[in-house]
Amino acid sequence: MPVEIRLIQQAYKFALDPTPAQARMLASHAGGARFAYNWGNAAIIAALDAREAEKAAGGKPETKVPGHFDLCKQWTAWKDAHASDPEPAEGERRTNTAWVSENFVGSYQAALRDAAKAWSDFFKSAAGKRKGRRLGRPRFKKRGKARDSFQVHGGTLRVESTGAGFRPKGADKGATRDMIVLPKIGPVFLHESGRKLRRRVEKGTARIVRGTVSRDSDGRWHIAVTAEVQREIRTGPSKRQRDGGVLGVDFGVRAIATLSDGTAIPNPRHLEGSLGRLAKAQQAVARCEPGSAGRRKAVARVGRLHARVKHLRLDGLHKATSGLVHSRAVIAVEGFDVQETVRYRKRGKADREKNRENVPGKVRADRNRALADTGIGIARWQLQSKGAWYGCQVLVMDKHAPTGRTCSACGTAKAKPVPPADELFTCEACGSQMPRRVNTARALASRARKAVPVAPSTGETLNARGGDVSPAAVRDGGQMPLKREASTRPRPG
Numbered sequence: 001m002p003v004e005i006r007l008i009q010q011a012y013k014f015a016l017d018p019t020p021a022q023a024r025m026l027a028s029h030a031g032g033a034r035f036a037y038n039w040g041n042a043a044i045i046a047a048l049d050a051r052e053a054e055k056a057a058g059g060k061p062e063t064k065v066p067g068h069f070d071l072c073k074q075w076t077a078w079k080d081a082h083a084s085d086p087e088p089a090e091g092e093r094r095t096n097t098a099w100v101s102e103n104f105v106g107s108y109q110a111a112l113r114d115a116a117k118a119w120s121d122f123f124k125s126a127a128g129k130r131k132g133r134r135l136g137r138p139r140f141k142k143r144g145k146a147r148d149s150f151q152v153h154g155g156t157l158r159v160e161s162t163g164a165g166f167r168p169k170g171a172d173k174g175a176t177r178d179m180i181v182l183p184k185i186g187p188v189f190l191h192e193s194g195r196k197l198r199r200r201v202e203k204g205t206a207r208i209v210r211g212t213v214s215r216d217s218d219g220r221w222h223i224a225v226t227a228e229v230q231r232e233i234r235t236g237p238s239k240r241q242r243d244g245g246v247l248g249v250d251f252g253v254r255a256i257a258t259l260s261d262g263t264a265i266p267n268p269r270h271l272e273g274s275l276g277r278l279a280k281a282q283q284a285v286a287r288c289e290p291g292s293a294g295r296r297k298a299v300a301r302v303g304r305l306h307a308r309v310k311h312l313r314l315d316g317l318h319k320a321t322s323g324l325v326h327s328r329a330v331i332a333v334e335g336f337d338v339q340e341t342v343r344y345r346k347r348g349k350a351d352r353e354k355n356r357e358n359v360p361g362k363v364r365a366d367r368n369r370a371l372a373d374t375g376i377g378i379a380r381w382q383l384q385s386k387g388a389w390y391g392c393q394v395l396v397m398d399k400h401a402p403t404g405r406t407c408s409a410c411g412t413a414k415a416k417p418v419p420p421a422d423e424l425f426t427c428e429a430c431g432s433q434m435p436r437r438v439n440t441a442r443a444l445a446s447r448a449r450k451a452v453p454v455a456p457s458t459g460e461t462l463n464a465r466g467g468d469v470s471p472a473a474v475r476d477g478g479q480m481p482l483k484r485e486a487s488t489r490p491r492p493g
Ligand SMILES: [Zn+2]
Pocket: 407, 408, 409, 410, 411, 412, 427, 428, 429, 430, 431, 432
């Protein structure tokens, strides 16, 4: 089987088990990073205001808008200038900057880089030079509102195990455990095994690029480690994948996915249960007196449940997408705009009521909440990156094609889309009837078969990767527009 070694960026996420003292250090670093971000933001805004004033005075603006390196220089100068400021008098603000040196300097630099990048992205977006939705003006990060997080660069991070002879201060001696060694903070226990990453680093097949430490809504600390990993990439399908052939996948609401072979991958049971508990917990918050201790507790409970739901959902998706890419040569998914669907829900009640004749507001709201929940965007992204690793070709079909209303048996397209409330798809042309989602999955599969004109079961290699048929050639040939999967895994946003 053809195998190629490629360098790809891969994310490893670990829950941390910090000691109480370490947890305080983590919180301090997150607070410091937020402070530095806001400091950089303010410096940029001041420079922009100065330019405006210079323009208004009729001159050419002379003030330079600071970039990342300017901000780092200014930050160091500011910190040094105020390192021995006296204690503030009654009612004055504290200006002493001695606290800055207690934390790792790189965490400030990363925050300043983020501030500079937020503004350059904003200007690019405003000038129409950036893909995606229009970005708003960068805002200040509010304490308690913004997610607690900070970054450290790869050279300062290590993954170790207690077997290597050291452990966090005050930690029990016990079984061997994996640790991440953070600058200034030292070794912090991982809540789970870090063996895979540790072994790769030891063997020299992975290099840690950066780590982002963050606190989840349930208060637990995590680290997301981005590593550059040498991976064996299969460039063609295995026998099992060839036998599996082409599969259409319709990601959905009630089930994670409906497949063109007629089966469905259900949501994990425990996820359903957690969703019910989450709804109850949210009602409890609504019943509490604002500002009360009871309300704080209820909000914390919602936070914990949210974190759990997120975890279960991701877990379910990972299992589903791994199973699919290992057993199929080609997978076709619909390329609809998840952002749009989620935003639709946020557009509010008025809009839903206006459309009540067509689809009851409740159905639509529930459907869209569940859409956001099942993380269709994440699922598609997982399929694409895993497909690229394991020799499965993932085709993202044109989102504007009428897949949902095309009969998968005879190919006749209905004039109007099938309402989401309809469970069955009934074709007026050929009389066939089947579950709506199965029909969509089958229609996707048959479009994929036309786009990849090789019968996988004959044992021929699928040749879209560097062969005669490239998706670009298909597109130029006036057929179905397709998007090719990314060969490297993008950084998780
Ligand atoms: Zn039909």
